[in-house]
Amino acid sequence: MSSVYSDIGLSTSESRQTAVQQAAKTGSSKISQADFLKMLTTELSFQDPTNPSDNNEMVAQMSQLSMVDGINSLNSTVSDLQGSVASSESLMASSLVGQNVLLQTPIAYNNGTGIAGQIATGDSGASDITVSVTDAGGQVVYQQSVAGSYAGDVPFAWDGTDMKGAQCPAGNYTVSAVGLVNGMSQSIKTNTYGRVSSVVLGNGSQETRLNILGRDGTIGLADIMQVAGG
Numbered sequence: 001m002s003s004v005y006s007d008i009g010l011s012t013s014e015s016r017q018t019a020v021q022q023a024a025k026t027g028s029s030k031i032s033q034a035d036f037l038k039m040l041t042t043e044l045s046f047q048d049p050t051n052p053s054d055n056n057e058m059v060a061q062m063s064q065l066s067m068v069d070g071i072n073s074l075n076s077t078v079s080d081l082q083g084s085v086a087s088s089e090s091l092m093a094s095s096l097v098g099q100n101v102l103l104q105t106p107i108a109y110n111n112g113t114g115i116a117g118q119i120a121t122g123d124s125g126a127s128d129i130t131v132s133v134t135d136a137g138g139q140v141v142y143q144q145s146v147a148g149s150y151a152g153d154v155p156f157a158w159d160g161t162d163m164k165g166a167q168c169p170a171g172n173y174t175v176s177a178v179g180l181v182n183g184m185s186q187s188i189k190t191n192t193y194g195r196v197s198s199v200v201l202g203n204g205s206q207e208t209r210l211n212i213l214g215r216d217g218t219i220g221l222a223d224i225m226q227v228a229g230g
Contacts, residue, residue: 093199093208093221100193101210102226106175108192109214110168114160116228117192118153119177125151126179126188133158134174141168153191172214193228 100116108115119129127149133142141162156175160168177188194212202208209218 093201093210096196096210096224096227097199098196100195100228101212101224102191102193102228103212103219103223104191104225105194106190106192107172107215108175108194109171109212110158110160110173111170111195111213112160112167114158115173115175115192116155116157117175117190118155119150119179120153120189120191121150121179121181123151124181125149126181129154129177129179129188131156131158131190132176132178134176135168136171136173141173156190170214191225 102118106117108117115133119126119131121129128145128147129150130143130145132140135141142158143163156177158173158175162168175190175192177190178185179188180186181188194215196210197213198211200209200211200218207220209220210224211218
C-alpha cells in the first residue's frame with residue numbers, strides 16, 4: 001500500500017516519519033513562527049486522504065501557533081514599554097541637575113553655604129532637640145539646641161560657620177540630633193539635602209542614576225524623598 005501512495009505522489013506515515021527524522025538531524029532545535037506554519041501546511045498537503053489528520057490535533061497545533069504569535073507580540077510590547085519608561089526617567093532625571101534633593105542620609109556636602117535637611121521626629125514627636133554638625137574628623141563644629149515640642153519632619157539649616165562664626169572648609173559633614181521622646185533622651189534620625197551634579201542615563205536593563213555633589217557613588221530616582229529646587 002505504501003508504494004501505491006508513493007507512486008501517485010502522496011506521503012504515508014512511514015515517509016512522513018522519515019522526513020521528520022531527516023529534518024531533525026540537520027535542523028535546529030528551535031523553529032520560528034514561519035517555520036512552524038510551513039511545517040503545518042506541508043503536513044496538510046501531504047496527508048493520506050484515506051487517513052486524514054485528526055481535527056482535534058489540528059486545532060491544538062493552530063492554538064500553539066496563535067500562542068507563539070501572542071508571546072512574540074507581548075515581548076515586542078514590553079520592549080517598547082521599557083524604552084518609553086527609560087526615556088521618561090532620563091528626561092525627568094536630566095531636569096534634576098542643579099536641584100537639591102532630600103536623601104535618607106545624615107551626611108551632606110558643605111560647599112561653603114552650609115547644609116539643610118530635616119529631623120524625622122515621626123508622629124510621636126520630640127522636644128528639647130539638640131542638633132550637632134560633625135566634620136570628617138569627628139569634631140563637633142556646630143551645635144544648636146531648640147526648646148519646645150515638635151512632630152513630623154522638622155526642618156533645619158546650618159550656614160557653614162562654626163560656633164565662633166568662622167567659615168568651615170568645604171567637605172562632607174554629619175548632622176545628628178538628640179531629643180526627648182516620651183520623656184526619654186534618644187537619637188533622632190536626620191535626612192539631608194544634596195545637590196544633583198550630573199546624571200548617568202539608564203536603559204532597558206539598568207536604571208537611571210544620579211551623581212550628588214561631594215558624594216561617592218550614585219543614587220537611584222527611588223532614593224529621592226523630596227525635591228527642594230536649586
